[in-house]
Amino acid sequence: MSTTGGVRTARLLIRAGDDVPVDTPRIPAREAAERELSKPMYHENDPNLLQRALNRFWDWVGSIFDAASGAAPGGPLGLLVLILVVIGLVTALWWRLGTPQRTPGSVDTLFDDGPRSASEHRAAAEKHATAGRWNQAVQERMRAIVRSLEERVVLDPRPGRTADEAADEAGRSLPDHADGLRASAREFDDVTYGGRTADRQAYLRLRDLDVELERAKPRLTGAAQGAAE
Known part of the structure; x- marks a missing residue:
């Protein structure tokens, strides 16, 4: 506040008994004015602490965009592009990969519970399919396929095996069904980890692949052929 303003305010605020303004020295006048202006009635419409913080934040964001638009080719238009x-x-990646559903530290294992037979997995799959729970039906049918291959010794039982690993290993012994196995493993991964939704056709x-694999005869590897001979 200027000296002139301080004296003028003091004259308005400090009056004698006969209502005649009294001249007051500069420092006391300034202090009197500050005391007067510090009263709550003068600050009723001041922004609160949260509003002040938000104002500072948006000022900071604005300064960042101003700096970025100055550095971007084409100025503000280039920054917008x-x-x-x-x-x-980001939208394309989200559409392609789906919403991540995986929890930190999770493992992409095929079986997430205790050991069950292929027939038990098939029964669970049919139960889910009847109720229209296609994601669970797909998961259980893929587990039935892999468990059946283990029971037939086409695959060695191995804890922690993923659907992709099972498909690759089984495809070497059943080359005519290798593509179907890989496609089924992808379907399992999509609904289990990729946030996708399966349908009846999936x-x-x-189910058709499971039936075909039951009738398929595995091709012996070189080592197995030598042992058989």
Whole structure:
């Protein structure tokens, strides 16, 4: 506050008994004015602490965008184009990969509970299919396929095996069904870890593959052929 303003305020605030303004020295006048202006009635419409913090935050964001627009080719328009490109890439990745459903430290194992037979997994799959729970039906049918291959000794029972690993290993012994096995493993991964939703057709494909594999004869490897001879 200027000296003139301080004296003028003091004259308005400090009056004698006969209502005649009294001249007050500069420092006491300034202190009197500060005391007067510190009263709550003068600050009723001041922003609160949260509003002040938000104002500072948006000022900071604005300064960042100003600096970025100055550095981006084409100025503000170029910055807008870059932002739209980034949003487009993120959207494309989300559409392709789906919403992540995996928890930190999870393992992509095929079997997440105690050992069950192939027939038990098939029964569970049919129960889910009857109720229209296609994701669970697909998962149980893939487990039935792998468990059946283990029971037939096409695959060695191995804890922690993933659907992809099972499909690759079984495809070497059943080359005519290698593509179907890999497609089924991808379907399992999509609904289990990729946030995708299965449908009736997806389940029927796995069920048909399960039936075909039951009738298929595995091809012996070189080592197995030598042992058989």
